[in-house]
Amino acid sequence: MAGETVDLAAVTETAAGDAGVEHGGRLLAFTDAAMGEDDALLDRERRALCAVLSPEAFIDACALVAAFNVVDRIADATGIPLDPMLHAASGDVRAELGLARFGSAANTPGAG
Amino acid sequence: MASQPRPSRIWLPLAAGRNHTDGAEYRGAQAPVRDDLREAHRFILDHVRSPGTWWTGAERVEIAAEARGATRCALCRERRKSLSPGAVQGRHDGPHALAESVIDAVHRIRSDPARLSRRWFDGVIASGLEVGRYVELVSVTSLIAGLDYFARALGVEPLPLPPPRPGDPSRHRPGGAKECGAWVPMIDPADAAGAEADLYGGGAFVPNIVRALSLVPDEVRVMRRSSDAHYVPLAQIPDPTYHRALARPQMELVATRVSALNQCFY
Numbered sequence: 029m030a031g032e033t034v035d036l037a038a039v040t041e042t043a044a045g046d047a048g049v050e051h052g053g054r055l056l057a058f059t060d061a062a063m064g065e066d067d068a069l070l071d072r073e074r075r076a077l078c079a080v081l082s083p084e085a086f087i088d089a090c091a092l093v094a095a096f097n098v099v100d101r102i103a104d105a106t107g108i109p110l111d112p113m114l115h116a117a118s119g120d121v122r123a124e125l126g127l128a129r130f131g132s133a134a135n136t137p138g139a140g
Numbered sequence: 141m142a143s144q145p146r147p148s149r150i151w152l153p154l155a156a157g158r159n160h161t162d163g164a165e166y167r168g169a170q171a172p173v174r175d176d177l178r179e180a181h182r183f184i185l186d187h188v189r190s191p192g193t194w195w196t197g198a199e200r201v202e203i204a205a206e207a208r209g210a211t212r213c214a215l216c217r218e219r220r221k222s223l224s225p226g227a228v229q230g231r232h233d234g235p236h237a238l239a240e241s242v243i244d245a246v247h248r249i250r251s252d253p254a255r256l257s258r259r260w261f262d263g264v265i266a267s268g269l270e271v272g273r274y275v276e277l278v279s280v281t282s283l284i285a286g287l288d289y290f291a292r293a294l295g296v297e298p299l300p301l302p303p304p305r306p307g308d309p310s311r312h313r314p315g316g317a318k319e320c321g322a323w324v325p326m327i328d329p330a331d332a333a334g335a336e337a338d339l340y341g342g343g344a345f346v347p348n349i350v351r352a353l354s355l356v357p358d359e360v361r362v363m364r365r366s367s368d369a370h371y372v373p374l375a376q377i378p379d380p381t382y383h384r385a386l387a388r389p390q391m392e393l394v395a396t397r398v399s400a401l402n403q404c405f406y
Binding site for chain 2: 052062
């Protein structure tokens with residue numbers, strides 16, 4: 029990540045670009061489809077992603093969708109606050125992304 | 141709290157348009173699934189089917205079935221569309237073998253995690269669900285969500301839930317768990333001793349997400365194994381040069397997008 033520029037807005041908005049990451053647009057579209065309910069759209073985005081990534085990288089993308097659906101639920105259901113060290117380190121990024129609007133921000137004192 | 145789960149709810153029928161897989165081998169998938177992921181999925185399913193700390197294997201498989209069923213539940217769908225999930229009353233699609241309050245907790249965690257609140261949690265506990273049971277339920281529900289999202293992303297049917305193993309819960313209550321600012325008690329790394337000495341792997345920094353399930357230590361162990369295989373081993377998370385076939389910026393882009401779509405502040 030060091031030395032690379034990532035378009036942070038692409039993370040929280042519907043973005044058409046690559047977010048400054050190779051194949052970022054395809055990865056975001058695939059992720060959105062995997063998180064949605066439109067099976068036909070997901071089929072198209074899966075094929076499009078597989079056309080530009082290696083099979084191993086495609087599996088990594090699937091695994092990441094899985095991983096963060098686990099940890100997000102654990103975090104939200106246990107009401108953990110963001111660790112102070114992470115909060116301090118990511119404050120500017122979180123402000124830029126407007127993450128304080130999420131309901132679970134209430135679990136972190138001073139975040140909302 | 142539960143009777144034996146009904147076999148018809150454990151083995152899911154195939155849906156049209158998705159490939160059948162041979163268990164955690166994923167032989168029908170479009171791309172080969174790496175060994176450590178397949179091993180992690182087998183481990184998770186075996187963990188879910190086994191007697192836990194507070195729930196029996198049969199109850200844990202039933203929790204897993206409810207977690208999966210929540211994605212098709214009419215009440216959950218109506219609640220997601222509502223400004224306030226509490227404004228929509230009713231019963232979750234059933235039949236159910238678990239208590240209604242347990243079913244509701246599982247469905248809410250699976251289908252609408254962003255709108256869980258301290259007030260909601262307090263209500264769940266006030267309804268009579270012991271907090272250790274709650275933590276274990278959170279783990280099983282979340283792990284199954286992960287397996288199901290992996291299958292959906294890959295384009296295959298969700299792995300069938302296995303039959304439960306017989307046996308009694310361990311009822312192991314760890315020493316050292318205390319209030320740490322979360323809704324549930326957690327074990328501070330400095331207090332992870334004795335049977336829990338292995339819990340955090342001795343790392344210098346243990347984020348709250350790793351501690352979140354520590355009231356039920358075995359759930360931390362399986363969550364760590366899952367995270368190691370699906371994302372990055374705990375010790376490597378701070379290392380920006382660590383990557384898989386995807387470059388690290390690509391990995392973080394997908395991870396952050398998922399959390400943004402889930403509206404998860406953490």
